[in-house]
Amino acid sequence: MSNIxxxxxxxxxxxxxxxxESGKGVxxxxxxxxxxxKTIVNAVDGVSFSIMPGEFVGYVGxxxxxxxxxxxxxxxxxxPTSGEARVNGIIPYENxxxxxxxxxxxxxQRTQLWWDLPVRETYEMLRYIYRIPAGTYSDMMKKLxxxxxxxxxxxxxxxxxxxxxxxxxxxxxxxxxxxxVLFLDEPTIGLDVxxxxxxxxxxxxxxxxxxxTIILTTHDMNDIEQLCQRLIILDKxxxxxxxxxxxxxxxxxxxxxxxxxxxxxxxxxxxxxxLEVVGESGNKMRLKFQNGxxxxxxxxxxxxxxxxxxxxxxxxxxxxxxxxxxxxxxxxLPEYREKE
Amino acid sequence: MNPxxxxxxxxxxxxxxxxxxxxxxxxxxxxxxxxxxxTSVWKSVFAKTGPSGGFTPESIVTYAVLAMVIRISFxxxxxxxxxxxxxxxxxxxxxxxxxxxxxxLAECFGYSAFHLIARGIPIFIVSAxxxxxxxxxxxxxxxAVSLVMAYLILFMLNFATGLLSFWVIEIFxxxxxxxxxxxxxxxxxxxxxxxxxxxxxxxxxxxxxHIFYTPTAIxxxxxxxxxxxxxxAEQAAWAAVLAGICALMWRAGxxxxxxxxx
Numbered sequence: 305m306s307n308i309x310x311x312x313x314x315x316x317x318x319x320x321x322x323x324x325e326s327g328k329g330v331x332x333x334x335x336x337x338x339x340x341x342k343t344i345v346n347a348v349d350g351v352s353f354s355i356m357p358g359e360f361v362g363y364v365g366x367x368x369x370x371x372x373x374x375x376x377x378x379x380x381x382x383x384p385t386s387g388e389a390r391v392n393g394i395i396p397y398e399n400x401x402x403x404x405x406x407x408x409x410x411x412x413q414r415t416q417l418w419w420d421l422p423v424r425e426t427y428e429m430l431r432y433i434y435r436i437p438a439g440t441y442s443d444m445m446k447k448l449x450x451x452x453x454x455x456x457x458x459x460x461x462x463x464x465x466x467x468x469x470x471x472x473x474x475x476x477x478x479x480x481x482x483x484x485v486l487f488l489d490e491p492t493i494g495l496d497v498x499x500x501x502x503x504x505x506x507x508x509x510x511x512x513x514x515x516x517t518i519i520l521t522t523h524d525m526n527d528i529e530q531l532c533q534r535l536i537i538l539d540k541x542x543x544x545x546x547x548x549x550x551x552x553x554x555x556x557x558x559x560x561x562x563x564x565x566x567x568x569x570x571x572x573x574x575x576x577x578x579l580e581v582v583g584e585s586g587n588k589m590r591l592k593f594q595n596g597x598x599x600x601x602x603x604x605x606x607x608x609x610x611x612x613x614x615x616x617x618x619x620x621x622x623x624x625x626x627x628x629x630x631x632x633x634x635x636x637l638p639e640y641r642e643k644e
Numbered sequence: 645m646n647p648x649x650x651x652x653x654x655x656x657x658x659x660x661x662x663x664x665x666x667x668x669x670x671x672x673x674x675x676x677x678x679x680x681x682x683t684s685v686w687k688s689v690f691a692k693t694g695p696s697g698g699f700t701p702e703s704i705v706t707y708a709v710l711a712m713v714i715r716i717s718f719x720x721x722x723x724x725x726x727x728x729x730x731x732x733x734x735x736x737x738x739x740x741x742x743x744x745x746x747x748x749l750a751e752c753f754g755y756s757a758f759h760l761i762a763r764g765i766p767i768f769i770v771s772a773x774x775x776x777x778x779x780x781x782x783x784x785x786x787x788a789v790s791l792v793m794a795y796l797i798l799f800m801l802n803f804a805t806g807l808l809s810f811w812v813i814e815i816f817x818x819x820x821x822x823x824x825x826x827x828x829x830x831x832x833x834x835x836x837x838x839x840x841x842x843x844x845x846x847x848x849x850x851x852x853x854h855i856f857y858t859p860t861a862i863x864x865x866x867x868x869x870x871x872x873x874x875x876x877a878e879q880a881a882w883a884a885v886l887a888g889i890c891a892l893m894w895r896a897g898x899x900x901x902x903x904x905x906x
Contacts, residue, residue: 321902376903381738383899397898404741413905416736420660432652433740 310390311485311517312355312378317387318541319348319373347373348384349541355534357484358515360507362528362549365538366631371521372411374538375489378519379409391485405434408478412490415470416477417462423473424458427480434481441480448476451506468499475503479510486510488520492527504530525624535623537630544630552626560600562591564607565615575610578603587614645746653747657754661762672763675716679771682708682833697837703864706778707835709771711860714791715832717764718798718855720752722822725806726815732904745803745890752799780865786872787863793879794859797851800886807890810897825850831857835866851882 323343348370355361365371376382377389380396380403389396396403409416417426431441449455452472457465465473471491478486488507492500508531510516520532528535528549535552537545545552562579566587573579573591583590593600600618607613645653661668683705690701699707725748728734737744771777805822808815827833829852836857839847847853858879862872 372903376735379739381735381903382901400738401741401743404739407739409739411735414733414736416739418656420663421656425656429652429656432649433742435646435649 309356310354311357311359311392312353312519313388313390314351314353314374314378315388317348317351317374317377317389318346318385319370319377319382320385321345321347346541348377350387351538351541351543352387353536353543353546355517355519357517358511359534360511360518360532361520362532362535363519363521363538364523364525364528364535364627369538370541371538372489375409375487375519375521379407379487380404405481406484408481408483408486410471410474410478410486410488410491412471412488412493415462415474417470417473419462422459422461423454423465426462426473426477430477430480436481440482444480444482448479451509452476453502468495471495471499471503475506482514483516485517486519488518488522490522491520492522492524500524500527507531525622525627529623537627539631549623553620553623560593561619562593562600562604563617563619564589564591564613567612567614570611573607573611576603576607579607593618645742645750649742650746650750650753653750654754654757657751658758659754661755661758668762671759672766675712675763675767676770679709679712679767679775682712683771683775697835698866699835699837702776702778703866704835705775706864707860707866709768709775709777710779710863711832711835711856713764713768713771714794714856714860716767717756717760718795719756719759719763720799720802721755722802722806722819724748724751725803726809729809729901730813730904734901735903745894748803748806749799752802756795779863783863783865783872786869786876787859790859790862790872790876790879793876793883794855796883797879797886798855800883800890801851801855804886804890804893807893807897810893810900825852826855829853830855831860835861848878851886854879854882 321344323345324341347368351370351374363371363374373382377384378391378396380400383397391403392406394403394406396407417423418429421429427445430436431438436444449458452475454472454476457469457473460469462470462473475488475491492503495503504527507518507520511518511531518531520527522528532549535545535547535549536543561582566589569587570589573581573589578593580592580594581589582592593603604616604618608616686704686708687701690696690699690704695701725734728737737747740747768777801822805815805818808818829847829850831853832855836844836847836853854875858875861867862875867875
């Protein structure tokens with residue numbers, strides 16, 4: 305099954321967790337000791353995809369959709385209940401240590417830095433862990449120090465770093481051994497706009513210049529729009545979209561939004577079946593245009609003839625709003641419709 | 645894990661201990677207080693009973709001092725795995741290309757090394773001067789082997805208890821059980837010779853007496869060479885059994901592990 309060219313392959317991955325509910329209070333807890341209600345939750349429920357070398361993939365979904373669980377299987381932390389994963393041809397959870405040599409991992413909510421040590425010591429430590437030759441190590445450290453502006457932080461104890469500083473140090477730590485694959489689980493969480501921007505441009509450059517394959521999970525759609533050529537959307541443990549980020553947008557062109565301000569209040573739109581009224585206030589109206597037989601300019605022309613228009617603007621939905629509507633099930637992606 | 649990486653992990657863990665200086669002074673006093681109490685108790689008991697259980701009034705004091713110094717030097721942080729599973733940071737250990745077992749052993753080693761140097765040795769020197777301690781030099785080679793075995797047995801006991809956190813969220817009851825067994829059945833406080841003859845064969849079937857009783861008894865020359873060799877062989881057998889248990893638990897536990905906090 306393993307294609308030589310793919311760097312990451314997930315085949316029907318499933319991970320179930322057993323939740324045992326404990327009742328309320330002491331009595332409930334005591335009862336749970338003997339007859340715990342057990343619920344099986346499928347955090348990842350049949351996920352398949354394959355990723356080529358050098359791809360920058362956004363892996364998104366709501367909280368609890370199974371993003372982090374997938375990442376934890378691919379990094380060898382968790383074992384899947386069924387299915388198979390391969391990273392660089394290695395099954396990560398069976399050869400955890402070997403897999404660890406080839407991958408870099410950043411969990412935005414955790415740190416792999418040694419809390420009590422100065423930053424520099426963590427990198428020194430990692431040199432031993434990954435058995436990096438001294439020359440390679442100092443070259444890589446020079447690069448990372450310059451690119452992530454680490455010099456002022458090197459002698460600071462990790463616990464004194466700000467979140468943005470810590471994240472830069474953590475990203476550097478995940479790259480010291482020049483991994484071919486980088487997993488980033490919410491690396492921009494809690495960062496300010498400038499810090500986010502710095503990290504984005506660093507990642508873009510890493511992907512471009514080094515050809516590092518990057519899998520990014522995030523809730524920030526700007527991360528996705530700016531970085532990821534490819535997008536995988538997850539919902540309740542299943543892949544509901546896998547394709548180019550740009551195409552997600554073009555597929556939704558039929559959902560353009562038109563905001564119109566008329567000269568006088570219009571009660572209802574007659575003779576324009578292509579337009580659906582989604583909002584109204586005073587002389588203003590928000591209309592949804594679905595691409596059908598006629599083009600948008602034609603429809604606007606006819607609209608303007610029927611009702612005098614003061615102002616008009618046409619907006620394409622952002623990736624964020626598309627994804628939100630996917631989550632909310634207000635739109636269904638055509639190719640996944642039959643699955644629902 | 646190669647020796648250099650092992651040493652690095654150990655030295656970082658050692659350094660970390662140095663940062664808690666206040667803790668250290670309290671712990672030295674505390675350790676010395678225990679030595680004082682135990683030697684005083686044994687002295688007054690032996691003053692009434694005379695030689696007993698194969699000990700003379702002098703040799704029981706030596707035993708009490710050494711058992712305490714070994715206990716102090718074998719200090720281990722047995723809550724590491726529990727804490728890491730509880731806050732989910734165990735994930736960060738698992739992304740690295742190192743054996744979880746070897747890493748924990750290395751860190752434990754650094755931790756104990758600090759307690760040996762900072763507490764064990766000073767307490768030993770002061771106690772030896774105050775209470776008199778006799779160590780037959782010819783016992784040292786066997787005692788060294790026995791001490792290494794004892795250390796590994798205690799480490800693996802702690803490691804296995806820690807791994808229980810992969811199955812249950814709260815391992816405190818198991819810890820309490822472990823502390824109880826260690827306190828009473830390891831020979832750290834009372835040498836096995838003073839247990840009733842009826843129970844001794846059963847205690848010999850457990851690993852606990854091999855943690856403090858065996859190395860202390862060998863070090864003080866309380867047991868003769870032949871018996872010492874047998875005890876070391878038993879230690880080695882227990883170390884092998886525990887290594888097997890740890891490996892099995894690790895393999896089974898990986899399946900059960902849940903990373904808390906996403």
